[in-house]
Amino acid sequence: MAGALRSNILRHIRVPVSRTLILNRSKLNAVRSMSLRGDDHLDKQEVINRVLDIVKNFPKVDPSKVTPDVHFQKDLSLDSLDKVEIVMALEEEFKLEIPDKEADKIDSCPHAIEYIYNHPMAG
Numbered sequence: 001m002a003g004a005l006r007s008n009i010l011r012h013i014r015v016p017v018s019r020t021l022i023l024n025r026s027k028l029n030a031v032r033s034m035s036l037r038g039d040d041h042l043d044k045q046e047v048i049n050r051v052l053d054i055v056k057n058f059p060k061v062d063p064s065k066v067t068p069d070v071h072f073q074k075d076l077s078l079d080s081l082d083k084v085e086i087v088m089a090l091e092e093e094f095k096l097e098i099p100d101k102e103a104d105k106i107d108s109c110p111h112a113i114e115y116i117y118n119h120p121m122a123g
């Protein structure tokens with residue numbers, strides 16, 4: 001059911017992107033290109049930093065509350081729509097398409113970090 005909800009929402013939603021988020025992402029891209037290991041797999045600390053950056057820049061989030069262990073609903077009071085938007089931002093940041101079944105499981109930074117770090121196509 002959540003997957004169907006996500007699909008319907010994605011057809012009708014546009015996520016505003018602030019200028020600072022665009023500038024931060026361009027800085028991240030420069031860092032990302034320098035920090036890739038020889039096997040083209042992302043370094044875990046890089047994944048952590050980029051995931052935290054996405055969550056910190058989400059409009060409804062107090063950046064001071066974001067840690068690698070934060071839960072979206074319990075700690076940040078985000079709802080299911082907010083979670084969908086964060087997953088979409090993660091997909092864009094890491095050039096991934098996260099299947100609905102997996103996206104439904106991403107409800108915290110630790111889940112997002114582990115999923116992306118273990119994904120062979122994350123970039």
